Amino acid sequence: MPESRVPEAVTVGGETRTAPGAPRPSTTSAGPFVTTATLQRAASSVLQDVDGLAESVILAITAPLPELVQDPRTAEVFRSTVLDNVVTALRALSTHRETEEFTAPPVALEFARRLAQQGVPITTMLRGYRLGQAAFQQRIIARIAAQDVAASEVADAAMALSSFAFSFIDRVSEQAVTAYLMERDTWMRHRNAVRLARVQALLDGRNSDPGELEAVTGFPSALPMVGVVVWCGRETGESDRLGVLERHLGRLASALDTGSRPALSVAPDDSTLWTWMPCSAVDPVSVADAMGEAPGGVRTTVGEPGTGLDGFRLSHRQARQAQTIALAADPAHARPLLAWSQLGPLALVGAEVGELRAWVQLVLGGLADDDEHCARMRETLWAYLSSGHSLNTAAAALHLxxxxxxxxxxxxxxxRGRPLAEGRIDVEVALLACLLLGSTVLRPVVTPRV
Structure with a gap:
């Protein structure tokens, strides 16, 4: 390769000029791109063997990402996608077509939609675009280096190629991502609607076929399962609430030790999931400890394990009942996880929070006042009663x-105004309500004006 520099024809924004001694053209990542005569010649020559380049790009992508072409029909669409993108890019480089004009080939958008339907992660698709870009650039750079031009011209052409490739892939992949996300949203909503209808039919008793239960859940009806409700509020944001809930359910599955067995989840709305997980026992305290802190606004309720259609329905009702109690609690008593087994007698009255409030205040009298003094007395009384009336156990639990x-x-x-022995069971239930619901069932204390 000669060492002296040969004046290079440079095309910028459609204008061609020759500038001996002029500074090297700068590259940009968007808008009118900068090319060189050396790059144009290389692209034109590679265009003559476009099938060979497409094959090398396909191999560079599918070798590390075989999941992109597992389905034969999708594999065919993928090959067409690569070929169309390669041809479009080479023609743009050889004729200096502006990157602003680029649109993803229709087949590339179809490929993105198919990946969304098959559940292939969007990150995998984007990695495929990056691998393809690298393979494309390597082939063009090799053709540039084979030309009898100065080293500085090779550098200029390589810089222009890098800028173009980034801009091209950025625009095309952005359109592919949009197609992917729209299809995933449509596909998931349709799939969820069908599955929700089947689940609702089982819950309502309109379908009592054990075979349908196994088909919907994906595991044998004789296997113990637990119903779960997980939901979030506005503080979670609107962009991906269901995604946040699904990830949280993954942590719950690990805490329940469901192993690799799948769970059934349906979304009755955009911020709630009803789920059934294979599980034979639930220890709410250890599960909560294993899950750790929940994402902001995410809360979970769990029923008791059951089997068959009866267990499927009952465990779900229990989780919904626990959700009613959880939603009634004041913010200070909002628990990230509440199990139906923790409700005790409250499970029988959980749907009537207003009546429960009046009953608690009637049972506890002045002890139901919502202030720190009464809170300490209620805490002490609960520790005493729940320990089987053991002063020593209560003292140890409260460090008093x-x-x-x-x-x-x-x-x-x-x-309270009367002895504990009078309605002792009622007192325990009322104290449990205070423990779980806090201010919701307590009597507000009005501070007198001075």
Whole structure:
């Protein structure tokens, strides 16, 4: 390759000029791109063997990403996508067509839609575009280097090629991503609507075929399963609420140790998932500990494991019942995970929160006041009653002296207005309601004006 520089014809924005000694043309990533005569010649020569280049690009993509071509029909669309993109790019380089005019070939959009339907991650599709870009550039650079031109001209052509390839792939892949996301949204909504209708028919009793249950859930009806409701609020954002919930369900599956067995999930709305997971036992405390902190606004309720159609329906009703209680709690008592087994007698009255509030205040009397003083007495009383009336156990749980426990119990009885022995079971249920719902069932304390 000669060492002296030969004046290069440079095309910028459609204008061709020769400028001996002029600075090298700069490249841009969008808009009118900069090319050189050397790059144009290389692109024109490669265009004569476009099938060979397309094959090398296809191999560079499919070798590390075989999931893109597992389906024979999709593989055919993929080959057409690569060929159309390669031809479009080479023609643009050899004729200096502006990148602003580029649109993804229709077959490329069809390929993106097929990947969305098959559940291939969008990141895999984008990696395929990057691998294809690298293989394309390598072949063109090899053809540039084979020309009898100065090293500086090779560098100019390589820089122009890099800028063009980035701009081209950026525009084409952006359109492919749009097609992918639109198709995924449409496909998921359609698939969810069909599956939700089948699930609703099972829940409502319109279909009682055990075979349909197995077909919908994907696991044997004799296998114990647990119903789950997971939802989020506005603070989670609107862009991908269901995606956030699905990822959270993955953490729940790990905490329940469901292994590789699949779960059934349907979305009754854009911020709620009803789910059934294979599971034989639920320890809500250990599950909550294993899951750790939930994403902002995400909450979960869990029913009891059951089998068959009856278990499928009952566990779901239990999770929905627990959700009613969870939604009734004040923000300070909002739990990221609440199991139906934790509701106790509240499960029988959970749907009537207004009546429950009145009943709690009637049972507890002045002890139902929503202030710190009464809160300490309720905490002490709950520790005492739930420990089987053991002063020592309650004292150890609260890290207090036994005498302090006795003193608070006496004050709690005074606040209530009658002894604990009078309606003791009612007191325990009312205290459980306070523990789970907080201010929702308590009597507001009005601070007198000074």
């Amino acid at each position: 002296h036994k005498n302090t426990i006795q003193y608070r119990i006496r004050k709690a009885e005074e606040a």
